[in-house]
Amino acid sequence: MSKLTAAFTKGKAFIPFIVAGDPDEDSTVSNIIAMAKAGADIIELGIPFSDPVADGPVIQEGDLRAFAGGITVDAVFDIVAKARKQVDTPFVFLTYANIPFKYGYDKFCARCAELGVNGLVIPDLPIEEQDEIRPFTQKYGLDLIMLITLNSGDRVPALAKKAEGFIYVVSSEGITGERDEFDARLSGLFNEIKKYTDVPAAIGFGIHTPEQAADLSRFADGIIVGSAIVDIAAKYKTAAAPEIGKYTEAMKAAIS
Amino acid sequence: MxxxxxxxxxxxxxxxxxxxxxxxxxxxxxxxxxxxxxxxxxxxxxxxxxxxxxxxREYAGRPSLLYYAKNMTEDLGGAQIYLKREDLNHTGAHxxxxxxxxxxxxxxxxxxxxxxxxxxxxxxxxxxxxxxxxxxxxxxxxxxxxxxxxxxxxxxxxxxxxxxxxxxxxxxxxxxxxxxxxxxxxxxxxxxxxxxxxxxxxxxxxxxxHDFQSVISKESKQQLQDVAGRLPDYVVACVGGGSNAIGSFAEYIEDPTVQLIGCEAAGKGVNTSKTAATMKLGSTGIFHGMKSRFLQNKDGQIDAVYSISAGLDYPGVGPEHVALMDSGRAQYVPITDDEAVNAFEYIAKEEGIIAAIESCHAVAEVQKLAPTLPKDKIIICTLSGRGDKDVASIAKYRGIELNED
Missing domain, CATH: 3.40.50.1100 (Rossmann fold)
Known part of the structure; x- marks a missing residue:
């Protein structure tokens, strides 16, 4: 079983996200360690991209702070190498297609495997275009994480069947006003996914509070939180680790 | 390649x-x-x-004219120059x-x-x-x-x-x-x-x-046939993302005698960082939904680019243009702000046409190319838009402040 899938076997998984290099390398290492100690089941690290079109303003600003701190792709690998010495939690990278493409898919995937990164989330590499990287993720044993949304419709079977590691169910915050209908559509989507795969499905869609996490974990196998943690990083800057740790603990407790 | x-x-x-x-x-x-x-x-x-x-036809005002630029042709003393007048369309551009x-x-x-x-x-x-x-x-x-x-x-x-x-x-x-x-x-x-x-x-x-802009070259091909009875030797157009250029080239891609030249914005020059010359300086990448050529750093971060022309101020280019370049079917040349501004003034004085600063990147290339060619050669240059919008910024470039109040 993949290390990412295995992270879901002990109950509902909590998957926090931070931007690598926000605001500097050492803080990111401390934040990763804090999240791992607080019970994170998988840690998602964003490799900043100049034009993160799939991210909202909070994460875009996190990327900008990381660039201001001089982040590079090799520096992100250095962060992972340092953190890996102290934590055993599985890692996934979230980044845009141009980053691994430009680094060279082979070289990028090799480096990930060498440092113990277990999977890749690449929002702008949809299933139609994944064939160009898949030979390399397979060669090095990385899971290519499939994204599924409320818009996916009749694409769900094909996406679910190709899934590995875990599935990232993503939706926009824009529709949270219609809460009841939204819940019904989401639980319907999870039921649909389960028809085609045993790969666990986690949800990330602007979840902030332990209450929301508990609520969504009724049907989701895991909870992914990005913006709320990047907000803490923004507020506490180089001293965010204890706060991020506390938050992670509360969220993990809410879904346990 | x-x-x-x-x-x-x-x-x-x-x-x-x-x-x-x-x-x-x-x-x-x-x-x-x-x-x-x-x-x-x-x-x-x-x-x-x-x-x-x-x-x-009835709303945009097509077909746009293919205009023989007699003054420019005589002044430059080489190839015959025809201007495809997309600037005359409703809303002033292609x-x-x-x-x-x-x-x-x-x-x-x-x-x-x-x-x-x-x-x-x-x-x-x-x-x-x-x-x-x-x-x-x-x-x-x-x-x-x-x-x-x-x-x-x-x-x-x-x-x-x-x-x-x-x-x-x-x-x-x-x-x-x-x-x-x-x-x-x-x-x-x-x-x-x-x-x-x-x-x-x-x-x-x-x-x-490509499809909707190809009307430009469908018309120009027929129009030149009507007046000269033949194909052009060169088609020249400016390239940002490349919409007027692909429309200008489309009908000629499979006519190998017609040379296709795209003119991209070099900004302050291809040896500076203030440039948008994607073809000259870019590399393959993935951005804005396409694999194409982009100005980017070694990590794949997209560059902030520069051109005097807001319409060419883009770090990428359409994928078909890169295929045309790689296959050797089209050539792409960088044109600086200075060259484009000179062309803006030149075509205004020679032909009485205030053309968009974007289009003037193509005009600048024609100024260089025409004199090197014999008089029986024909160049079609697309004027993608009109230049009223640029008058104030060109004045500023020349150090003249226009008071519009």
């Missing part, structure tokens, strides 16, 4: 040699597939084509051709709302114009830098009933406007059609733009 490039198959598959594709988040993919299906359904549909060509086509697809898909990105404002104005004509809602995304330097066009779009968003993320120019428009599209794809203004983005946008 000399792979042969044939447009027809590429436009169907969305792959132009290695370039093109649909590199978009899953949240947008189902909608892009619907756009692709709608385009495939209607592109050869007689009713669609009839409505498209009727609007081009952009309207494509907007009419895409908006007709949008209407057939039942969309009520058009969104678009714009740099100089030409595409935004064209989209706002057609939205007004079709009774559709319209929102335009424009970098804050561009709303500041093109205030007249912002007001023009507002007059036409569009809402203009000044995009404050990133470098606040065209690429950031595309980012914002893509985000809005992801949130609102149910009732919204994204009218892509250039030959960029995910398939089927480069194919649609």
């Amino acid at each position: 000399t792979e042969t490039y044939t447009p027809e198959q590429s436009m169907k598959s969305g792959r132009y040699l290695d370039y093109g594709g649909q590199y978009l988040p899953e949240i947008l993919l189902p909608e892009i597939k619907r756009v692709e299906a709608a385009y495939n359904k209607y592109k050869d549909d007689p009713d669609f084509l009839n409505e498209f060509h009727t609007l081009l 952009k309207i051709n494509n907007v009419i086509g895409q908006a007709l697809i949008a209407k057939r898909m039942g969309k009520k709302r058009l969104i678009a990105e714009t740099g100089a404002g030409q595409h935004g104005v064209a989209t706002a114009t057609i939205a007004a004509l079709f009774g559709m809602e319209c929102e335009i995304f424009m970098g804050k830098m561009d709303t500041d330097r093109q205030r007249l066009n912002v007001y023009r779009m507002e007059l036409l009933g569009a809402k203009v968003h000044a995009v404050t993320s990133g470098s606040q120019v065209l690429k950031d406007a595309v980012n914002a428009a893509l985000q809005n599209y992801a949130a609102r794809s149910k009732d919204t059609f994204y009218v892509m203004g250039s030959a960029v983005g995910p398939h089927p946008f480069p194919a649609m733009v």
Whole structure:
């Protein structure tokens, strides 16, 4: 079983996200360690991209702070190498297609495997275009994480069947006003996914509070939180680790 | 690299040699597939084509003139120069051709709302114009830098009933406007059609733009046949994303004797960082839904680019142009701000035409090329737009402050 899938076997998984290099390398290492100690089941690290079109303003600003701190792709690998010495939690990278493409898919995937990164989330590499990287993720044993949304419709079977590691169910915050209908559509989507795969499905869609996490974990196998943690990083800057740790603990407790 | 490039198959598959594709988040993919299906359904549909060509004729004012530039020809003393006058279209640029086509697809898909990105404002104005004509809602995304330097066009779009968003993320120019428009599209794809203004983005946008802009070269080919009885030797057009260039080249791609020259914005020069010369200085990457050529750093971070022309101020180029370059079918040359501004003044004085600063990048290349050729050679140069919008910034470039109050 993949290390990412295995992270879901002990109950509902909590998957926090931070931007690598926000605001500097050492803080990111401390934040990763804090999240791992607080019970994170998988840690998602964003490799900043100049034009993160799939991210909202909070994460875009996190990327900008990381660039201001001089982040590079090799520096992100250095962060992972340092953190890996102290934590055993599985890692996934979230980044845009141009980053691994430009680094060279082979070289990028090799480096990930060498440092113990277990999977890749690449929002702008949809299933139609994944064939160009898949030979390399397979060669090095990385899971290519499939994204599924409320818009996916009749694409769900094909996406679910190709899934590995875990599935990232993503939706926009824009529709949270219609809460009841939204819940019904989401639980319907999870039921649909389960028809085609045993790969666990986690949800990330602007979840902030332990209450929301508990609520969504009724049907989701895991909870992914990005913006709320990047907000803490923004507020506490180089001293965010204890706060991020506390938050992670509360969220993990809410879904346990 | 000399792979042969044939447009027809590429436009169907969305792959132009290695370039093109649909590199978009899953949240947008189902909608892009619907756009692709709608385009495939209607592109050869007689009713669609009839409505498209009727609007081009009766609303946009086509065919645009192919004008023999006698003064320039005599002054430069070489090849005969013909100007394809897209600046004479309604709204003052070639952009309207494509907007009419895409908006007709949008209407057939039942969309009520058009969104678009714009740099100089030409595409935004064209989209706002057609939205007004079709009774559709319209929102335009424009970098804050561009709303500041093109205030007249912002007001023009507002007059036409569009809402203009000044995009404050990133470098606040065209690429950031595309980012914002893509985000809005992801949130609102149910009732919204994204009218892509250039030959960029995910398939089927480069194919649609090629298709709807190819009217430029369909006309020029016939018009030159009528007056000279032959094909041109050169076709010259400016390239940002490459919409007027692909339209100017389209009908000649399979005529190997016709040399195709795209003129990109070198800004302050290709040896400086203040440039937008993607063909000269870029490398292959994945951005804005396509694999193409981009100005980027070694990590793949997209560069902030520069050109005096807001319409060419873009770090990428359409995938079909890269295929045309790699296959050796077209050449791309960088033109600096200085050369373009000189051309702006030159064509105004020689021919009495104030052409868009974008188009003047092509005029500058003609100034260099024509004198090197014998008098029996023919160049067609596309004037993609008119230059009224640029008068104030050219004056400023020359150190003249115009007081418009």
